[in-house]
Amino acid sequence: MKISLNNVKKYYRDRLVLDIEKLEIEKGKITGIIGPNGSGKSTLLNIISGLDTDYQGTICYDLGVINKDIYNKMTLVSQKPYLFKRRVYDNIGYPLKVRNIQKEEIKKNVDKIIDRLEIKDLREKKAHLLSGGESQKVSLARALVFEPELLLLDEPTSNIDPESIKILEREIVRFNKETEATVIIVTHNLEQSDRICDKIIYLQNGKVGL
Numbered sequence: 001m002k003i004s005l006n007n008v009k010k011y012y013r014d015r016l017v018l019d020i021e022k023l024e025i026e027k028g029k030i031t032g033i034i035g036p037n038g039s040g041k042s043t044l045l046n047i048i049s050g051l052d053t054d055y056q057g058t059i060c061y062d063l064g065v066i067n068k069d070i071y072n073k074m075t076l077v078s079q080k081p082y083l084f085k086r087r088v089y090d091n092i093g094y095p096l097k098v099r100n101i102q103k104e105e106i107k108k109n110v111d112k113i114i115d116r117l118e119i120k121d122l123r124e125k126k127a128h129l130l131s132g133g134e135s136q137k138v139s140l141a142r143a144l145v146f147e148p149e150l151l152l153l154d155e156p157t158s159n160i161d162p163e164s165i166k167i168l169e170r171e172i173v174r175f176n177k178e179t180e181a182t183v184i185i186v187t188h189n190l191e192q193s194d195r196i197c198d199k200i201i202y203l204q205n206g207k208v209g210l
């Protein structure tokens with residue numbers, strides 16, 4: 001999915017926190033968004049995800065503005081993921097369940113993702129009792145399992161240990177290569193953006209820099 005932003009402005013009261021004249025996010029690539037605290041990275045991601053609709057300007061997804069169909073093809077993994085008070089397995093399978101996928105198929109896909117992200121030890125645990133890093137791994141698994149066309153990641157490895165970061169990065173890149181999904185990742189880790197991103201966008205004071 002290609003995304004084009006035109007004259008996008010976001011205000012909190014009368015404070016302009018995002019001011020993007022023109023920005024194109026390429027289809028099938030991993031785009032990194034970097035920039036200092038408060039520069040508008042999460043705001044931008046929330047707007048692209050359809051979570052925040054209170055902005056000026058236009059955003060096109062391929063050729064259309066947001067609708068239910070496009071909304072169903074994308075997912076946002078937020079910094080503080082919300083997980084249900086159920087098993088990790090049920091949380092990861094949830095996006096497939098709501099899409100009426102059969103139980104056997106759900107099991108196959110959930111176990112494949114659990115395997116790839118190397119989180120077998122978490123499978124039967126209650127999701128609301130997980131640590132911050134464990135929750136991030138599970139929420140990434142829940143996003144990857146339904147193979148969205150647009151995957152939005154807000155600092156997905158901020159609480160993750162170095163060994164696990166390698167695994168998650170490997171799986172984000174694998175997902176992008178295998179499905180040709182568009183991935184946008186907000187990160188403070190410049191080495192990470194160098195490692196996995198095809199393109200990097202620098203935000204400062206709500207504007208796109210060089």
Ligand SMILES: Nc1ncnc2c1ncn2[C@@H]1O[C@H](COP(=O)(O)OP(=O)(O)OP(=O)(O)O)[C@@H](O)[C@H]1O
Nearest residue numbers: 012013017035036037038039040041042043044188
């Ligand atoms: N709900 C809100 N009400 C008022 N101001 C807000 C709100 N949410 C964000 N802001 C302001 O908008 C600006 C951009 O915030 P945003 O969270 O997008 O920054 P960020 O680049 O993601 O920062 P960080 O790197 O710290 O996560 C900040 O100055 C922040 O204070």
